[in-house]
Each structure stands twice: as C-alpha cells, then as structure tokens.
Amino acid sequence: MTTEQTLIELGVREFTPNETMYVLTKTQGGIPYMCWGVEKVIRIGLTEDGYVKGLLLKVTGMKWKHFVLITLNGLDYYEVRLINDMMVVVETIDHDIMFDELVGVIDGLIES
Numbered sequence: 001m002t003t004e005q006t007l008i009e010l011g012v013r014e015f016t017p018n019e020t021m022y023v024l025t026k027t028q029g030g031i032p033y034m035c036w037g038v039e040k041v042i043r044i045g046l047t048e049d050g051y052v053k054g055l056l057l058k059v060t061g062m063k064w065k066h067f068v069l070i071t072l073n074g075l076d077y078y079e080v081r082l083i084n085d086m087m088v089v090v091e092t093i094d095h096d097i098m099f100d101e102l103v104g105v106i107d108g109l110i111e112s
Contacts, residue, residue, distance in 0.1 A: 080097065
C-alpha cells in the first residue's frame with residue numbers, strides 16, 4: 001500500500017505545492033507575498049524517512065529573515081513553522097489554519 005492510498009483511505013488529500021503557491025501569490029493580489037521578499041521556494045517531498053511534503057520559503061520580512069515551512073496536516077489544515085538558518089524550528093503555528101487564513105498567518109509572523 002502506498003502513502004497516497006493510505007491518505008485517501010483516511011479522507012486526507014496529499015499536499016499539493018502548486019495549489020499552495022496559488023493561494024500565496026493570488027491572495028490580496030499577491031501583495032503580501034511580494035512584501036515577504038521571497039528569495040527561494042523549495043519543494044519538500046515525502047521520503048522513506050517520513051518527511052512530509054511542503055514548501056520551504058526563504059523570506060526577508062521585516063520581523064523574520066529566515067525560512068518558513070508550510071505543510072498540510074492530517075486534518076487538511078495548514079501548519080506553518082519558522083525555521084532559522086541552522087534549520088532549527090523556532091516557532092510552530094499548528095492550529096487549524098484554513099487556506100483562506102494562510103497568507104494572514106504568515107504575514108503576521110514575518111511582517112507585522
């Protein structure tokens with residue numbers, strides 16, 4: 001049984017980086033995304049070691065100038081982690097972040 005089959009059986013969809021990038025770049029005309037000063041977008045894939053799929057953004061915001069990791073949890077809500085340059089998780093926001101709240105949550109963490 002593959003991971004995708006297991007997720008489908010649980011009623012959970014797999015993380016789709018393109019959908020998440022669409023939300024990030026189209027919400028509010030993409031202005032918040034531009035303000036974050038995204039230098040790199042790295043797609044994180046599912047591996048045999050159990051790493052989750054997600055997006056790792058290298059940002060240069062007013063409050064945060066390191067990495068932001070965006071993942072989707074088993075309940076189909078987003079989770080956001082601030083990661084420093086040593087790849088240590090500094091803060092995790094794992095409450096129920098819906099797709100229409102994602103940009104506001106990230107903007108609050110790195111800009112305002």
